[in-house]
Amino acid sequence: xxxxxxxxxxxxxxxxxxxxxxxxxxxxxxxxxxxxxxxxxxxxxxxxxxxxxxxxxxxxxxxxxxxxxxxxxxxxxxxxxxxxxxxxxxxxxxxxxxxxxxxxxxxxxxxxxxxxxxxxxxxxxxxxxxxxxxxxxxxxxxxxxxxxxxxxxxxxxxxxxxxxxxxxxxxxxxxxxxxxxxxxxxxxxxxxxxxxxxxxxxxxxxxxxxxxxxxxxxxxxxxxxxxxxxxxxxxxxxxxxxxxxxxxxxxxxxxxxxxxxxxxx
Amino acid sequence: xxxxxxxxxxxxxxxxxxxxxxxxxxxxxxxxxxxxxxxxxxxxxxxxxxxxxxxxxxxxxxxxxxxxxxxxxxxxxxxxxxxxxxxxxxxxxxxxxxxxxxxxxxxxxxxxxxxxxxxxxxxxxxxxxxxxxxxxxxxxxxxxxxxxxxxxxxxxxxxxxxxxxxxxxxxxxxxxxxxxxxxxxxxxxxxxxxxxxxxxxxxxxxxxxxxxxxxxxxxxxxxxxxxxxxxxxxxxxxxxxxxxxxxxxxxxxxxxxxxxxxxxx
Numbered sequence: 001x002x003x004x005x006x007x008x009x010x011x012x013x014x015x016x017x018x019x020x021x022x023x024x025x026x027x028x029x030x031x032x033x034x035x036x037x038x039x040x041x042x043x044x045x046x047x048x049x050x051x052x053x054x055x056x057x058x059x060x061x062x063x064x065x066x067x068x069x070x071x072x073x074x075x076x077x078x079x080x081x082x083x084x085x086x087x088x089x090x091x092x093x094x095x096x097x098x099x100x101x102x103x104x105x106x107x108x109x110x111x112x113x114x115x116x117x118x119x120x121x122x123x124x125x126x127x128x129x130x131x132x133x134x135x136x137x138x139x140x141x142x143x144x145x146x147x148x149x150x151x152x153x154x155x156x157x158x159x160x161x162x163x164x165x166x167x168x169x170x171x172x173x174x175x176x177x178x179x180x181x182x183x184x185x186x187x188x189x190x191x192x193x194x195x196x197x198x199x200x201x202x203x204x205x206x207x208x209x210x211x212x213x214x215x216x217x218x219x220x221x222x223x224x225x226x227x228x229x230x231x232x233x234x235x236x237x238x239x240x241x242x243x244x245x246x247x248x249x250x251x252x253x254x255x256x257x258x259x260x261x262x263x264x265x
Numbered sequence: 266x267x268x269x270x271x272x273x274x275x276x277x278x279x280x281x282x283x284x285x286x287x288x289x290x291x292x293x294x295x296x297x298x299x300x301x302x303x304x305x306x307x308x309x310x311x312x313x314x315x316x317x318x319x320x321x322x323x324x325x326x327x328x329x330x331x332x333x334x335x336x337x338x339x340x341x342x343x344x345x346x347x348x349x350x351x352x353x354x355x356x357x358x359x360x361x362x363x364x365x366x367x368x369x370x371x372x373x374x375x376x377x378x379x380x381x382x383x384x385x386x387x388x389x390x391x392x393x394x395x396x397x398x399x400x401x402x403x404x405x406x407x408x409x410x411x412x413x414x415x416x417x418x419x420x421x422x423x424x425x426x427x428x429x430x431x432x433x434x435x436x437x438x439x440x441x442x443x444x445x446x447x448x449x450x451x452x453x454x455x456x457x458x459x460x461x462x463x464x465x466x467x468x469x470x471x472x473x474x475x476x477x478x479x480x481x482x483x484x485x486x487x488x489x490x491x492x493x494x495x496x497x498x499x500x501x502x503x504x505x506x507x508x509x510x511x512x513x514x515x516x517x518x519x520x521x522x523x524x525x526x527x528x529x530x
Contacts, residue, residue, distance in 0.1 A: 005338055100483040102437065135400040138481045139464045144437055172367065173400040199404040203468040216403045218365040249365040 001026050001053070002239040002256060006249035008033045012045045014250050018257050022048035024191075024236045025083060027076060039083050049059050049085040050234040051128065052076065052192050057093035058112035059105040059142055066112070069093075073116050081123040087190050088120065089128050089164055094139040096177055105142040116162040130164035130189035131152055134173070135205050144177035146170050153188050162190035165226065166238065168209050171217040177225050184229025192226050193236045194219055194260065207242040212259040223263045235264055266291050266318070266332065267504040267521060271514035272509055273298045277310045279518050287313035289354075289456075289501040292344060303337070304348050314350040315499040316393065316456050317341065321355035324370040324407055331383055334358075338381050344415055346388040352455050353385065354393050354429055359404040365514050370407040382425040390446050393455035395429035398437070400470050411435050411444035418453050427455035430491065431503065436482040442490050449494025457491050458501045472507040477524040488528045500529055501510035 001024075002010060008029060015023055023042070030038045030052075042049050060066050073090075080088045092109045099105065114129065120127050129149040132141035143149050147165040154237040163183050170176040183189045196215030201208045212219060223235070237256050246254055266289075268276060273294060280288055288307070295303045307314050320341040325331050338355075345353045357374045364370065378392065385392050394414040395497030397406035408414050408470075415427040428448050435441040448454045466473045477484060488500070502521050509517055 011456070095481050100481050100486075103439070133399060134437040135398070135466070135470070140460055148439070172399040174413065197403055200469040201466065204465040205400070205470065209479070216360050216365050221365075 001249045002237050002244070003249040003253050004029075004245050005247075006253070008038055008041055008245070010249065011253075012041055012047055014253050015047055016045050018254060020047075020253075020257055022050040022234045024051040024053060024089075024193075024234075024238070025049055025085075026053045030079065030083065035079055035082050042085065046242060048234065049083045050236055051089050052080040052083060052085050053089045054130075055088050055116075055127070056089070056090035056141075057094060057260050058109045059093035061108070066108075068114055070117075073112070074119055075119045077116070077123050077125050080125045086124060086126055087128050088125050089130050089191060091130055091132065092141045092143045094136070094142060102137065102142050106148065106152070109143065110155060113152060113156060113161060117156045126159065126173045127161045128164045128189050129161065129171055130141050130166060130191075133169045135201075142161050145173055146176045146183065150179055150183050150188065153183075154186070158187040163189035164191040164193060165189055165222075166195065167217050167219060168191040168193075168195035168197060168238075169249070171222070178197060180225050180229045184226070184231055189226065189229065189231045189233070191236065192231055192233065192264070193238045194222075194241050195237065200235060202242065209239045209241050211241070212237065212242065212263070213257065219263050233250040267508050267509070268514040268518050269294075270512075271518070273303055273306055275514065277306055277312055278517075279515050280312055281310050283519060283522050285312075285518075285522055287315040287499045288318040288497075289318060289503070290314055290348060290350075291318045292341060295344065295348065299346055300347050307511075308349065313499065314348045315347060315501055316352040316354050317345040317350050318354045319356050319395075320353050320381075320392070321395075321406075322358035323355075324358035324361060325373045326361050326364070326373070329345050331373075335377060335380055338377070339384055342381070342390050345390045351389060351391055352393050353390050354395050354456060356395055356397060357406045357408045359401070359407060360458075365502050367402065371413065371417070374408065375420060375526045378417060378421060378426060382421045386425045390480050391424065391455050392426045393429045394426065394464050395431060395456075396434055398434040400466075407451045408498065410438055410440045411448065415444055415448055415453065419451070423452040427453035429456040429458060430454055430487075431458040431460065432482050432484060432487045433458075433460035433462060433503075437486070445490050445494045446447065449491070449496055454491065454494060454498070456501065457496055457498065458503045459487075459528070460502065460504050472505050474504045476504060476506070476509065477502065477521065477528070484528050
């Protein structure tokens with residue numbers, strides 16, 4: 001999604017050329033290119049599919065909406081399996097219209113995980129709960145901290161449910177480093193994503209993620225924290241940025257890889 | 266600031282007519298109208314000045330900038346005393362340019378409080394640390410939670426330093442209710458402000474606070490929490506909303522008072 005302007009073949013080609021060994025995919029471009037075609041494309045290039053984004057949106061109260069959300073998440077699990085990735089990222093969903101109860105909404109996420117985690121495990125897929133920054137608590141994700149995500153994940157085996165650590169969402173939280181250590185100790189860091197925090201935010205707050213090094217997040221410190229927590233998996237970069245999408249995608253990927261490389265050392 | 270479009274005499278007049286018994290002021294309109302004239306205006310109408318906003322912005326590293334910030338805060342303390350309010354609201358300030366260290370920035374806030382709290386006490390003014398929503402952590406306020414604000418306040422006597430509970434900033438935080446109870450038990454809730462959370466946020470995130478009842482914050486629940494914590498002080502409404510400022514100020518004040526009244530029961 002960092003280089004949304006690239007087609008999947010362009011993305012695969014540029015990754016191979018730059019020595020980027022894996023790529024996290026989103027469902028929409030995969031569906032547009034075709035699930036089987038996408039799987040074949042990345043298998044053929046030798047690129048790992050590090051994760052699939054995203055399932056989730058599990059906070060509905062209405063039974064029909066809940067059933068539809070569960071069905072959609074099972075489809076996402078199937079898609080992850082077809083793409084050969086073991087990790088499906090879940091964004092919990094926001095408050096249903098008219099509701100003011102974050103605690104109850106989080107409980108509905110937990111209930112939905114009970115239904116989804118065994119199914120995911122049967123397909124060889126781990127669920128990765130992503131806490132989003134509290135700016136999104138009402139409309140996108142009622143899970144705002146790593147501690148909350150981890151508390152939900154810990155109801156299940158680590159092989160079934162873990163968390164996503166995305167620097168953009170957790171950088172501000174003084175409790176996050178301890179949560180990273182706790183998640184690492186139990187093998188629950190299922191994905192690690194980098195983005196920087198820059199201001200001012202654009203309207204709607206969604207498409208203002210900063211290119212690595214452009215903002216105020218100490219990304220080297222976060223990479224160190226993840227290393228200290230025993231995380232040795234892929235490091236994804238996920239920038240939602242309308243300005244970056246407006247430019248050349250290959251140049252953006254090159255620039256991003258150049259900025260990421262020293263952090264990974 | 267909820268009715269920024271009103272002059273101070275218009276504000277005072279409308280408050281008296283509506284039975285609003287107190288008003289929180291901001292330094293800029295007070296300075297524009299004149300400090301002594303403002304003090305006289307509100308004394309003459311019998312309205313309490315519930316608080317003055319704002320001091321703070323205490324995170325600079327540069328010695329000259331720090332000295333200037335301390336001087337400005339002493340001036341704000343003097344202004345609070347002149348207006349007859351016992352409460353100066355402090356917004357901590359964001360990260361200095363180039364810094365990525367939230368912890369060190371919070372420590373500089375603590376250091377500055379050590380210099381300011383005794384001076385404020387000598388003028389009969391309490392300092393009230395306001396945690397702002399984490400969306401403002403980088404550019405406006407490195408104190409993002411009530412727990413962080415309270416940890417800073419607890420270095421000083423409760424009569425000198427306490428916290429502001431603003432629903433807009435803390436509604437998302439599952440740890441906030443316990444922090445309210447802790448703050449109440451030690452007499453450190455120095456101000457209580459209401460605003461609702463509505464989305465989408467406007468660009469810059471600052472001017473999108475929701476009118477009471479328009480958003481997803483359970484304001485009645487928060488008023489109950491403050492009551493249970495023993496808070497019996499004034500309840501302020503602080504809406505920064507460019508849309509609301511564009512309309513008639515007296516009608517806005519009337520509507521706001523109408524919405525607030527049942528919450529205060």
